[in-house]
Amino acid sequence: MTVLIETEGVKRHFSTSSWIQRLFRAKGNSVKAVDGVSLSIAEGEIVGLVGESGCGKTTLGWLLAGLEQPDEGVIRFRNRSMRRMSSDTRNKVQLLFQNPKESLNPRKDIRSILSYPVQKMGHKTGDQINARIRDLLEMVGLSAHYADRYSFQLSGGELQRVALARTLALEPEFIVCDEPTSSVDMNVKVQVLELLSGISRENGISLLFISHDLGAVRFVADRLCVMYLGRIVEEGTPKQLFERPLHPYTRALLDAIADIDPGSKRTISLRGQPPSPVDPPSGCRFHPRCSYKDEIGSRCWEEEPQLQNDSGDGLVRCFLYSGISEGSEQPLNKTGLHYDVN
Ligand SMILES: Nc1ncnc2c1ncn2[C@@H]1O[C@H](COP(=O)(O)OP(=O)(O)O)[C@@H](O)[C@H]1O
Numbered sequence: 015m016t017v018l019i020e021t022e023g024v025k026r027h028f029s030t031s032s033w034i035q036r037l038f039r040a041k042g043n044s045v046k047a048v049d050g051v052s053l054s055i056a057e058g059e060i061v062g063l064v065g066e067s068g069c070g071k072t073t074l075g076w077l078l079a080g081l082e083q084p085d086e087g088v089i090r091f092r093n094r095s096m097r098r099m100s101s102d103t104r105n106k107v108q109l110l111f112q113n114p115k116e117s118l119n120p121r122k123d124i125r126s127i128l129s130y131p132v133q134k135m136g137h138k139t140g141d142q143i144n145a146r147i148r149d150l151l152e153m154v155g156l157s158a159h160y161a162d163r164y165s166f167q168l169s170g171g172e173l174q175r176v177a178l179a180r181t182l183a184l185e186p187e188f189i190v191c192d193e194p195t196s197s198v199d200m201n202v203k204v205q206v207l208e209l210l211s212g213i214s215r216e217n218g219i220s221l222l223f224i225s226h227d228l229g230a231v232r233f234v235a236d237r238l239c240v241m242y243l244g245r246i247v248e249e250g251t252p253k254q255l256f257e258r259p260l261h262p263y264t265r266a267l268l269d270a271i272a273d274i275d276p277g278s279k280r281t282i283s284l285r286g287q288p289p290s291p292v293d294p295p296s297g298c299r300f301h302p303r304c305s306y307k308d309e310i311g312s313r314c315w316e317e318e319p320q321l322q323n324d325s326g327d328g329l330v331r332c333f334l335y336s337g338i339s340e341g342s343e344q345p346l347n348k349t350g351l352h353y354d355v356n
């Protein structure tokens with residue numbers, strides 16, 4: 015598999031210092047929105063990024079789309095640092111915004127909205143432009159007469175399709191989809207997810223699918239990354255994560271969607287709100303909310319676990335599994351985290 019885009023040790027901290035602190039050059043605090051993320055996405059791969067609100071998903075998406083610059087670490091697209099890329103190459107990376115209503119101009123019809131990126135990509139004559147707009151609308155499942163409508167005349171699902179057509183007009187190789195289904199109802203949500211994954215598969219476009227809802231990305235992603243307070247805590251295929259979640263946080267997230275799957279017997283629930291990203295907890299950032307910390311002991315709040323290989327192809331950041339990479343066969347049963355995988 016060829017890596018398309020990757021981050022290495024990427025950090026983005028936002029200053030929270032007030033003007034008075036800045037005036038006296040006092041050091042303010044910072045929100046550690048993304049705090050050391052290394053992630054790679056292959057050509058044509060669909061990666062789901064999940065985690066509670068405020069854990070840094072959007073910031074990571076913006077960094078990958080080149081709309082934010084990292085304070086530390088590097089982002090590479092086809093092995094070249096994003097900082098040194100030409101604007102044409104940067105266009106290969108696009109962001110599909112969370113709320114299409116806000117990103118589409120209500121005073122312009124869809125044809126005008128799509129014309130700009132279509133012309134930018136070299137379609138010059140009226141016929142060429144119209145043909146390309148027809149193709150784009152067809153790709154997103156809308157008939158050609160939508161070109162003459164205005165965004166205020168469209169439903170939430172149709173707006174999301176137009177926003178996608180505008181993104182596709184720029185012929186991207188990678189799209190960051192930031193909660194693309196948050197503003198639509200369940201039926202439309204499924205349609206938008208299927209549309210996005212279908213377009214990705216047919217055109218070999220890689221996707222980063224951001225969602226606070228693990229259930230939503232389960233069926234479209236090749237790989238899932240679970241984020242907690244600025245860091246990735248677990249990575250694996252949807253099958254691995256759903257059948258054998260390792261990190262206590264992943265288990266808690268799955269527990270939260272257990273109503274969708276009545277057969278599920280998971281019993282961990284997520285207690286309290288995530289701590290502030292201004293002053294993350296010492297050691298493992300999840301330890302204040304973790305039901306397993308007493309089994310491991312002080313290591314959980316004294317030391318930060320590394321993201322390491324689990325017994326399969328996945329990665330997990332938790333002391334319950336330290337020792338797996340050294341070859342122990344079943345380190346999970348003694349902690350009560352053993353799963354029967356059939
Ligand atoms: N421009 C900004 N300035 C200050 N803080 C920000 C900014 N953008 C995001 N944050 C903070 O960074 C953290 C992560 O935010 P975000 O990336 O939007 O998370 P998510 O998308 O997972 O909800 C939050 O605490 C948020 O308040």
Ligand SMILES: [Mg+2]
Pocket residue numbers: 068071072073
């Ligand atoms: Mg967000």
